[in-house]
Amino acid sequence: MTPPLLELASVSKTYPGVKALDRVSLKVERGEVLALIGENGAGKSTLMKILGGVVEPSEGAIRIDGVEHRALTVAGAMAAGIAFVHQELNLFDNLDVAANVMIGREPVFAGPLKLIDRAALAAKVTPLLQRLGVDFDAATPVAALSLAQRQLVEIAKALSLEARIVIMDEPTSSLTASETARLLKVIAELKAGGVAVIFISHRLVEVEHCADRVVVLRDGAVVGELARAEIEHDTMIRMMIGRDLKSLHVPAERAPGDAVLEIAGFRTPAHAEHAIDLTLRTGEILGMAGLVGAGRTELARAIFGIDRPLGGALSLDGYKIAIASPRDAIDHGIFLVPEDRKRSGLVLDFSVTENVSLANLKAVAAGLIVRRGAERRNADERRAALDIRTASVDTLVGTLSGGNQQKVVLAKWLSMTPRVVIFDEPTRGIDVGSKSEIYKLMRGLADAGVAVLMISSDMEEVIGVSDRIVVMREGRIAGFLERAEFSEENVMRLAVGRRDLQAAEAVSC
Amino acid sequence: MLKKDLGLLVLILVVGLVVSILNPRFLSPINLGNTANLIGLFGLFSIGAGIVIITGGIDLSVGSVFALLGVVYIDLLVGWQVSWWLATIVVVLGGVVLGAIHGFLITRLHLQPFIVTLCGLLIYRGIARYYTNDGTAGFEYGQSFPMLEWLTAGRTLGVPHSFIMFLVVAAVMGLVLHRSVFGRYLFAVGKNEEAARYSGIRTERVVAAAYIISGGLAGLSAIYLAMYTRSISPASHGNFYELYGIAAAVLGGCSLRGGEGSILGIVLGAILLQILQNLVNLLGIPSSLNFAVMGGVILIGVVADQQLTRLRERRSRR
Numbered sequence A: 001m002t003p004p005l006l007e008l009a010s011v012s013k014t015y016p017g018v019k020a021l022d023r024v025s026l027k028v029e030r031g032e033v034l035a036l037i038g039e040n041g042a043g044k045s046t047l048m049k050i051l052g053g054v055v056e057p058s059e060g061a062i063r064i065d066g067v068e069h070r071a072l073t074v075a076g077a078m079a080a081g082i083a084f085v086h087q088e089l090n091l092f093d094n095l096d097v098a099a100n101v102m103i104g105r106e107p108v109f110a111g112p113l114k115l116i117d118r119a120a121l122a123a124k125v126t127p128l129l130q131r132l133g134v135d136f137d138a139a140t141p142v143a144a145l146s147l148a149q150r151q152l153v154e155i156a157k158a159l160s161l162e163a164r165i166v167i168m169d170e171p172t173s174s175l176t177a178s179e180t181a182r183l184l185k186v187i188a189e190l191k192a193g194g195v196a197v198i199f200i201s202h203r204l205v206e207v208e209h210c211a212d213r214v215v216v217l218r219d220g221a222v223v224g225e226l227a228r229a230e231i232e233h234d235t236m237i238r239m240m241i242g243r244d245l246k247s248l249h250v251p252a253e254r255a256p257g258d259a260v261l262e263i264a265g266f267r268t269p270a271h272a273e274h275a276i277d278l279t280l281r282t283g284e285i286l287g288m289a290g291l292v293g294a295g296r297t298e299l300a301r302a303i304f305g306i307d308r309p310l311g312g313a314l315s316l317d318g319y320k321i322a323i324a325s326p327r328d329a330i331d332h333g334i335f336l337v338p339e340d341r342k343r344s345g346l347v348l349d350f351s352v353t354e355n356v357s358l359a360n361l362k363a364v365a366a367g368l369i370v371r372r373g374a375e376r377r378n379a380d381e382r383r384a385a386l387d388i389r390t391a392s393v394d395t396l397v398g399t400l401s402g403g404n405q406q407k408v409v410l411a412k413w414l415s416m417t418p419r420v421v422i423f424d425e426p427t428r429g430i431d432v433g434s435k436s437e438i439y440k441l442m443r444g445l446a447d448a449g450v451a452v453l454m455i456s457s458d459m460e461e462v463i464g465v466s467d468r469i470v471v472m473r474e475g476r477i478a479g480f481l482e483r484a485e486f487s488e489e490n491v492m493r494l495a496v497g498r499r500d501l502q503a504a505e506a507v508s509c
Numbered sequence B: 001m002l003k004k005d006l007g008l009l010v011l012i013l014v015v016g017l018v019v020s021i022l023n024p025r026f027l028s029p030i031n032l033g034n035t036a037n038l039i040g041l042f043g044l045f046s047i048g049a050g051i052v053i054i055t056g057g058i059d060l061s062v063g064s065v066f067a068l069l070g071v072v073y074i075d076l077l078v079g080w081q082v083s084w085w086l087a088t089i090v091v092v093l094g095g096v097v098l099g100a101i102h103g104f105l106i107t108r109l110h111l112q113p114f115i116v117t118l119c120g121l122l123i124y125r126g127i128a129r130y131y132t133n134d135g136t137a138g139f140e141y142g143q144s145f146p147m148l149e150w151l152t153a154g155r156t157l158g159v160p161h162s163f164i165m166f167l168v169v170a171a172v173m174g175l176v177l178h179r180s181v182f183g184r185y186l187f188a189v190g191k192n193e194e195a196a197r198y199s200g201i202r203t204e205r206v207v208a209a210a211y212i213i214s215g216g217l218a219g220l221s222a223i224y225l226a227m228y229t230r231s232i233s234p235a236s237h238g239n240f241y242e243l244y245g246i247a248a249a250v251l252g253g254c255s256l257r258g259g260e261g262s263i264l265g266i267v268l269g270a271i272l273l274q275i276l277q278n279l280v281n282l283l284g285i286p287s288s289l290n291f292a293v294m295g296g297v298i299l300i301g302v303v304a305d306q307q308l309t310r311l312r313e314r315r316s317r318r
Helices: A044-052 A074-079 A097-101 A118-132 A147-160 A177-192 A204-210 A233-240 A296-303 A326-331 A341-345 A352-364 A372-386 A402-414 A432-447 A459-465 A488-496 A501-505 B003-022 B029-054 B062-079 B084-107 B113-131 B146-153 B161-179 B181-191 B193-198 B203-229 B241-251 B263-282 B287-317
Strands: A006-015 A018-028 A033-037 A059-064 A067-069 A082-085 A165-169 A196-200 A213-218 A221-227 A259-267 A276-281 A285-290 A311-316 A319-321 A334-337 A420-424 A451-455 A468-473 A476-482
Touching (some): A006 A044, A018 A044, A044 A074, A044 A165, A118 A147, A233 A488, A259 A296, A341 A402, A352 A372, A402 A432, A420 A432, B029 B062, B029 B181, B062 B084, B062 B203, B146 B203, B161 B181, B181 B193, B181 B203, B241 B287, B263 B287
Parallel strands (some): A420 A451
Antiparallel strands (some): A213 A221, A259 A311
């Protein structure tokens, strides 16, 4: 009996303080489509990095054709025939299709100049494109291709490397229904040619349609495997969720009050076709759940005035307001604690003091000149109130821990009068102790009458901290959950949804 | 005072000491006065160059601005017989307008600063040459403007007024850059434009203002340079001066990546550059090596600064 094409034997990966993968074992056979599913943070990307040779496993072994490796290198993974089609594509916009497919392996003429043999290049690439049945040719510049077409270029690149295992990470997340159908056809094609496909997707409908087998990850461990006959939407959801959640909920001091911010018919550039209606109420923490890419951050950016919405209206306390820039939002008391605090939230080379006053420098200035004493006193007050742990407010923010950095972002806003605070992934990369402090601060804000919107991909946080949950899916609001209905299953059901099946019905692999 | 500025000051003193030992004429009142005059002339627009660099941009146009505004200035005084103070206001405003155009193109049309100001460099030089039919613009025989000449080229107790003007502008800009709300925004935008935007700073206005300041200071410099040379051949007047400004700013600790620099540093950078020029003359080094000396010193300075920073970081990590 031939050994399986790829086998992971009890692979673990430990990062300081976190077990990203816990004794994961799985097999992939030739010509098989294996779907890998799990929530955000279940360990899928770590697993992919190990297969790509980017990350070394802490324990366990990888067997390819029965040959055991302790770890793969990037070159080793390529030589073994493992190829990736990434979520973010790695193509050179400025080159044509053929050049991208054969990058680094261009056929050259003899001679010291190593001129590229363009005819040979095209001759190598064209058959691959034909095999995939694409509607563009080898000389098309990549810049002119759609996202779906670029994905096909990536697949052609994988084929040119004689890949035997193609790993696709969320390949359909930005595709239209017909593009998805074509991609599923290509997967069937690959499978017929004996290539194994590892298909990572949140879209369970597609998984149902094309997977031969499903492996479910949760908290870094394999929690189950489904054979072709057992692959069923509800079964998959049930397996993805169902861990014990610690209760984090601090009850609100009072029932939610009046509407503060009403969002009506809002359309963001990322999901222009869906209008969003949402109401934020005083005294309430509204949790916003959804899968990565569901359009939550885009909504927050549009409310805060970073991106111009394509349509829709905002009203604060019943009065229409126009927000054309973050300055307008801030002047109305609408604040955003952004997802990427190092890039958007803080100036890392500025001191704590300078960061805290940045959004409201005029308050500590006499005319045009900053009063440094007043600025410092304000920062010191905020440091005491939020318990920012730093030797001095003159310390550069870049040297603080993640939790303290996040508190500095908050301090920046809390030195003004907030009406609405939007938190985007408020505790990402933050230690457990600081997390609970941030939850307490959020609750404190809500109790003081502020409307809090908390975007989070952390299920424990969404269920544990929110008073009400809104779930987004593919750019629209999938539904609301009241506290009594809070469960991982209910959130996941809304987040994953049942997509319009028609397009997917049209094909099956 | 930052460590960087202190290092620069020490370097100036050491170079000055060595030169004065090798050639005592360095410390003669005439030489010091002339050097101070040049420091003033070149320092004025170096401050503008530094402010633009702090936003992460660059202004390559100033040398050509001197030629264009210089010929306009002389034409206003000589051809149009406009009173000198009105002509002065027009020319400074002209610099402001050119800076505003650069700012508009960079922040509204999102063009790269290098390209916008490079085009400015070519366009203004061309217009200046066309304006005078490639001839030299100068004052007529016997024409004199006592007040204007006193203000620009005069001296008090041997101190050239250009140098005093430079120090006044430096003091004002020091206040603006290091103490004002706008100055803080300038550094924030240079360090992390996105975080500045998320903090409600209108980053586009801040960047545009930097180009306007640079343009305004270029307008002021154009007057001082015109009154210094007293005649302007538009094909060569102010050639490469933008690079002197950038060199002084960089020598003074401005990072081309943005967000770093100080007025004191720029002042010291401008002083060091002129001392180097002076040194070439006084020590009998062929003047053709002028640029080579300047380039060599800047290169050594930047390399030394980088190595020292690394050393300090390594030490603090231990």
